[in-house]
Amino acid sequence: LVWFRRTTHYLFIVVVAVNSTLLTINAGDYIFYTDWAWTSFVVFSISQSTMLVVGAIYYMLFTGVPGTATYYATIMTIYTWVAKGAWFALGYPYDFVVVPVWIPSAMLLDLAYWATRRNKHAAILIGGVLVGMSLPLLNMINLLLVADPLEMAFKYPRPTLPPYMTPIEPQVGKFYNSPVALGAGAGAVLCVPIAALGAKLNTWTYRWMA
Numbered sequence: 001l002v003w004f005r006r007t008t009h010y011l012f013i014v015v016v017a018v019n020s021t022l023l024t025i026n027a028g029d030y031i032f033y034t035d036w037a038w039t040s041f042v043v044f045s046i047s048q049s050t051m052l053v054v055g056a057i058y059y060m061l062f063t064g065v066p067g068t069a070t071y072y073a074t075i076m077t078i079y080t081w082v083a084k085g086a087w088f089a090l091g092y093p094y095d096f097v098v099v100p101v102w103i104p105s106a107m108l109l110d111l112a113y114w115a116t117r118r119n120k121h122a123a124i125l126i127g128g129v130l131v132g133m134s135l136p137l138l139n140m141i142n143l144l145l146v147a148d149p150l151e152m153a154f155k156y157p158r159p160t161l162p163p164y165m166t167p168i169e170p171q172v173g174k175f176y177n178s179p180v181a182l183g184a185g186a187g188a189v190l191c192v193p194i195a196a197l198g199a200k201l202n203t204w205t206y207r208w209m210a
Contacts, residue, residue, distance in 0.1 A: 002209065009062070009205055013072070016055040018079060045136035045183030048100050050194045052076070053131045056106050057124065057198035062206065066114035069127075073106035101138040105131045120199060128195035132187030140180050 055076075056069035077099060084097045109127035116122035 006209060009209060012205070013055070013059055016058070019051075041136070041140075041179040042183040042186065044100075045139065045180075045187050046190060048102070048139070049105070049132045049135040049187040050190055052102050052105060052135065053109065053128055053191045053195045054198040054201075056109055056131075057127070057195045058202045058205075060110065060113060060123070061120055061199055061202045064118060066110045066118070069106040069109040069113070070103060073102035076102055098142045100135075101142065102135070104138055105135045108134055124195040124199055125192055128191035129188045132189065132191035133184045136180050136183035136187060 052073060056072045059072045060066070060069045080097070080099045084094075084099055087097050088094050108130040109123065112127035112130060113119070113123040116126070
């Protein structure tokens, strides 16, 4: 049943990538297009960096080849662009869903793995910190390029949103003075145990397939 186990493994990779896309849509379009976008940017940064690192570490350590983390991030990016096109086809503005910048952070993870001569623990520690710190900084550009987020939130309301998530008075800067710094700090701290979890999942899968 080796073929079945390998198929299950690759299916898991696809499922993680697809769920990353779903997370992007649900944690991305609304967060970027409301009046509280800056404060919610912290939530976006944490969710996106941790989701990237768990799948990338799992995939990279399973193959043992530097570069697979970038490949994984590319899969997520392609899926999200497809979702972006789907939203556009439904009549929403083209920039309603912002595609997160995953690939540079994944390249840093691959670089850490390659530079440390494929040291798993170094990839988890150094790579996790690099992903958590770089992703909020790179995606801040996306947030700055949003055209009139408050108007967009009222013009294209999400019917499935609960009442407490509907657009309200501007809350920019009310909760966090520096959402980019807070997102980068929290992401850097959380990505290390998340990367360790991805490595553990890789170990369990490898033993199961053996």
